[in-house]
Amino acid sequence: xxxxxxxxxxxGDESSDDSIEAxxxxxxxxxxxxxDVEPEAVEGFELPGxxxxxxxxxxxxxxxxxxxxxxxxxxxVHHRAQLAGxxxxxxxxxRDCAS
Numbered sequence: 566x567x568x569x570x571x572x573x574x575x576x577g578d579e580s581s582d583d584s585i586e587a588x589x590x591x592x593x594x595x596x597x598x599x600x601d602v603e604p605e606a607v608e609g610f611e612l613p614g615x616x617x618x619x620x621x622x623x624x625x626x627x628x629x630x631x632x633x634x635x636x637x638x639x640x641x642v643h644h645r646a647q648l649a650g651x652x653x654x655x656x657x658x659x660r661d662c663a664s
Contacts, residue, residue, distance in 0.1 A: 638662035 629635065632645045637656035649663035 634659075636662055 629642065633642050634645060634648055634657045635642050636647075636659040637652065637654075638658050639662050641659070643659045647659045647661075649658050649660040652658045
């Protein structure tokens, strides 16, 4: 069956004749200041500043590789391809910090 993509679409929505004021009133009626929260969604949510002193983290620390360096400006570990040179103190600096 051929479809005419240039023809106006009938969405079945008969409220297209509403005035802008009526639409604004509908929008204002739907907005409320209360928030609906499902208890299941809140269980794993942590608030900023929560006490995490009882939590333990297990992190595998990988030593600095032969082809990596630590930029002394941003203190990030970069590949040697990102080495821009040394700063005036003789410390390695990455391309991002040098520019």
